[in-house]
Amino acid sequence: MSAALHLAKPDDLDRLTALVAAFHAEQGIDQTDAAREAGLAPLLEGIPHGAAYLIGPARAPIGYVIVTFGWSVEFGGMDAFIDELYLRRAVRRRGIATEVLISLPKALGDAGVKGLHLEVDREDEAAQRLYARAGFRARERYMLMSRKL
Template sequence: MEISFTTYTVKDKAEVLEMMAAFNKMEGYAFDSINREKNLLEFTSNGSLGRLYLIKLQQQTIGYLVLAFGFSFEYKGRDAFIDEFYIKPAYRNKGIGDLTLDFIASESKKLEVKALHLEVEPHNVHANKLYLSKGYRSNDRKLMTKRI
């Protein structure tokens, strides 16, 4: 299985938006296609915000990962949040998530990221197991959010 990773380009827009809709549906999150397209354009046209990577099997796109940059004094500089990580259902549980997390760790080093963060739904047993196997740990804190 030949997995590769490419950086998002505008020609990928329709396919990425389709996968984003599927990701949100799978997780039970609301999805506003107009706002999502606007945010996709803003995010991908400003490299200081992060990167969007496509996961490819040969030349076919089978998933994506959004790496959003932040800054943390606690972690001594740039940190990043794996904001969305999606693999199409037919390609799950085949080691692709494992390869993707290895790739993103390597890329993060190149981008001078000091810490990677992510959220995972408690019911997603496979993802929880994968993240633990890759060294992600709970920091015994609770992520809290206020929408502005």
């Protein structure tokens, strides 16, 4: 099974939407299809604030990763946030997510990104181990805080 990343394009909206809906169902994220598509379509059309990648064969992807971009004085320039990472259940635990989490930072670094962040459930030890294997570390003095607008 390949962890190849393919930048998603407008023609991929239906494939990506189905994968995102599956992830949201697993995570208990309540969102309408219209809201989901409104969040995805600009990424596929080239908005500069983020990108969506399909994982695996472009015509039959096995997952996706969405990256958003920001700016960090602390990190010395552009930084990125893994907003969502999902693999179909049938292909999990085969090292694919680890491959993605190792290849994605290399590609982003080559494009000038200085730091890559992600959010993980404090109680999901398996996910924490996965991210640690890929070089992510908890920032002891910091925690993510959010405000919905």
